[in-house]
Amino acid sequence: MARGSPALLRRFCCCAAKSVSAAGAGARGTTKKNIVFLGSPQVAASVLDTLLVASGSPDSAFQVAAIVTQPPAAKNRGRKLMPSAVAQLALDRGFPEDLIFTPERVGEEAFLSDLKEVRPELCITAAYGNILPLRFLDIPPCGTVSIHPSLLPLYRGAAPVQRALQDGVSETGVSLAYTVRALDAGPVIACERFAVDEYIKATELLAILFNIGSKLLLHELPSILDGSAKEKAQPQDDSKSTHAPKLNSDESWLSFDQEAKVLHNKVRAFAGWPGTRAKLQLMNQIGGPDVLEIKVISTKVCTSCDKTGDENEVLFSGSSLLIPCSGSTWLEVLELQLPGKKVTTARDFWNGLRGQKLLKSP
Secondary structure, three states, X not given: OOOOOHHHHHOHHHOOHHHHHHXXXXXXXXXXXXXXXXXXXXXXXXXXXXXXXXXXXXXXXXXXXXXXXXXXXEEOOOXXXXXXXXXXXXXXXXXOHHHEEOOOOOOOHXXXXXXXXXXXXXXXXXXXXXXXXXXXXOOOOOOEEEEEOOOOOOOEOOOHHHHHHHOOXXXXXXXXXXXXXXXOOOOEEEEEEEEOOOOOOHXXXXXXXXXXXXXXXXXXXXXXXXXXXXXXXXOOOHHHOOEOOOOOHHHHEOOOOOEHHHHHHHHHHOOOOOOEEEEEEEEOOOOOEXXXXXXXXXXXXXXXXXXXXXOOEOEEEOOEEEEEOXXXXXXXXXXXXXXXXXXXXXXXXXXXHOOOOEEEOO
């Protein structure tokens, strides 16, 4: 059976206790401390890669003893079960398959028993995707530390980067914090700020912040492993906390009765998944409107327009569609996608209309 096949990945959560025990015994024969990494998407895979490289150094104080990630999921049109990005990276790097755990819930007794056999000194989470119960948090003596892509206590929750961009922030950052039962509310070990420009999208910003976070983690690991980090970690001010709820596909529609800046920020925030959609009206040959649904990919904000048209008319200037919005502002659409088609430039889309009039939907 090939590495990374769906059947193989389904067995990760049922690893042989003998293999786990052997790994733990081997770890106890070395001076390196055992770390367990928890993560799932590509941004977490980049953190794992950093840890694996660092742990391979002869003078490293730690080793990655086990990996915990989401179970294989059906992806693409064929709905084939595929491993998470973290699991795939681990497999590609030759990490022992029976030490890649994929529990449906981290509170499962079988999983917790296997985790105890590994004897982790520390657990590290990066976009894992599951709430950790107290029975898990009690296992590693050095605690569990999370890389969270916000300046805590701001944007606690599942979508901190997306909600920050949606709010139009000019600065965000990444925090290293101890994990406690309350969501993203543990003491902060360290943080690093990052200036946000008005065009960066969530997918780009997530990658940048987790890259910064992995370097911050390596810098702080010695103090985390010797316990001194717990003394310097700062409790969060709950009165200043904000929430970053998970995105849902129903939020993806753009409403042009909002100002262009609000819509532009939403396009940046929702890049990747779920994306942003809009409905326009294409006037047909008999003068009636046909609804045209588009996915909006890239935008800018225009506060004035030197072209004139009807109140709801979508115009074209330079290389952008100009859609009238609230407050006499205009949303410049640079790239878009029609259903079932590839992403196209606004110019190519406009040329394809062949002079047909385009209106924003009421």
